[in-house]
Amino acid sequence: MGLISLVWGIVALLWMVLAFIPLLGWGNWFLIPFAAVGAIVAAIGLLFTRAGNRGRAKAGLLLNVAVIVVGVIRLGLGGGFV
Template identity: 40%
Template sequence: MKKASLVMGILAIFGMLFGFIPCLGAFNWINIPFAMIGLVISIVAYVQEDNLPKGNATAGIIMCSAAAIFGFLRLIVGGGIV
């Protein structure tokens, strides 16, 4: 589950960067819910396993939350949220 959270975080970051391309900002309407699902999976993976290293889950939490926040800010600046 930790690997899945890391992969979702990486995909969310790439989706956010894709949404920063001019005229493609509406892609963030798809990417933000994807990043939120990845954030939930990352938090579950972080809390679920006690003894194992939690680096992948932590990276997933950071990347998914950054993708959601910056994607949301991109929508605000681009006029996608009125």
């Protein structure tokens, strides 16, 4: 679960970079739910993984939460369109 959430977070991060291009900001509307699913997968990974093996799940959770925060800020600044 940790590896899945980490890869999911990396894909979401790449998608976020793409959404910074002008006129592609509408991608944030799809990015935020995508990253939310990744954060849920990471949280499940944290619950069912032993304490010593939680590094990838924590990294995935942080990546996905960061993408969600930046996506929400980007939508707020651009009015949801740009």
